[in-house]
Amino acid sequence: ASIHDAFVAAGKTYFGVATDQGLLQRESNAAIIQANFGQVTGENSMKWGSLESTQGSYNWGPADFLADWAVENGKEIRGHTLIWHSQLPGWVENIGDAETLREAIRNHVATVMGRYKGKIFHWDVVNEILNEDGTLRDSVFSRLLGEEFVQIAFEAAREADPDAILYINDYNLDQANYGKVNGMVSLVTKWVEAGVPIDGIGTQTHISEGMGANVHGALEQLASAPVNEVAITELDIRNSPVEDYTAVVQACLDVEKCTGITVWGVSDKDSWRQGDNPLLFDGSFAPKDAYNAIIEQL
Numbered sequence: 001a002s003i004h005d006a007f008v009a010a011g012k013t014y015f016g017v018a019t020d021q022g023l024l025q026r027e028s029n030a031a032i033i034q035a036n037f038g039q040v041t042g043e044n045s046m047k048w049g050s051l052e053s054t055q056g057s058y059n060w061g062p063a064d065f066l067a068d069w070a071v072e073n074g075k076e077i078r079g080h081t082l083i084w085h086s087q088l089p090g091w092v093e094n095i096g097d098a099e100t101l102r103e104a105i106r107n108h109v110a111t112v113m114g115r116y117k118g119k120i121f122h123w124d125v126v127n128e129i130l131n132e133d134g135t136l137r138d139s140v141f142s143r144l145l146g147e148e149f150v151q152i153a154f155e156a157a158r159e160a161d162p163d164a165i166l167y168i169n170d171y172n173l174d175q176a177n178y179g180k181v182n183g184m185v186s187l188v189t190k191w192v193e194a195g196v197p198i199d200g201i202g203t204q205t206h207i208s209e210g211m212g213a214n215v216h217g218a219l220e221q222l223a224s225a226p227v228n229e230v231a232i233t234e235l236d237i238r239n240s241p242v243e244d245y246t247a248v249v250q251a252c253l254d255v256e257k258c259t260g261i262t263v264w265g266v267s268d269k270d271s272w273r274q275g276d277n278p279l280l281f282d283g284s285f286a287p288k289d290a291y292n293a294i295i296e297q298l
């Protein structure tokens, strides 16, 4: 059984997973992804800090490996992520004036998206730019440019690959009528109405037990923004309860604009949430109850 194939048969676009070169070359990761998933997201390889920790000197190896692997294996790719305050090179954080930062953003977006043009169908253009109350997070980007950096990044992205679907992505968008969800919807509405080319809102969905039931409401509210699609982009659930996983999958099935789900890793042993056992395969790469429940559900 393939979760991706079953999800596509149910009308969605993909069921994907985060991975990277080191994982793909280890144990059963590649085989499990080949058999179960239809899309890969670079867990780290396409972040600015991974690609250009020294200005002008690019480390393309791991990102190219992922892109080549995906193409060879017939998997779509979500590009993650262009503009983020974290895993950001020191030289960017230390930029001191607005015009230098505008140029750095434009150049970064054009260079990275240009390299993978036609291969990457979705890009997380901006990531985690909001506070919990829905205001703009403090970062070098907001300090020097205010909201303008969002427009600069999305316009550069549209120009670099007009066929790519452009996302704004964030975490803690897990329940309706929460400050960050309200802020996301009103800011995206304002930006889209002002002509900023945002196509989708990604909700990371790093959640705990019991929170799955709220995801439907959150997705509905995010989908009320004037975007073509929403997606669950980094799903993992502490202790992976069956009810929470199936509620999240059902929420995406039921919300028309929800295009796909990405889980944030294959095996619990490699999860960034060490000790939480939040994924669909255990430390020995055996499918867990949540995996079997989703296959049954679909």
Ligand code: XIL
Pocket (backbone or CB within 6 Å): 043, 044, 127, 171, 204, 234, 272
């Ligand atoms: C995480 C990776 O999983 C870790 O390997 C890395 O050390 C830190 O970043 N939100 C995001 C992802 O958008 O990029 C983060 O990924 C998890 C939280």
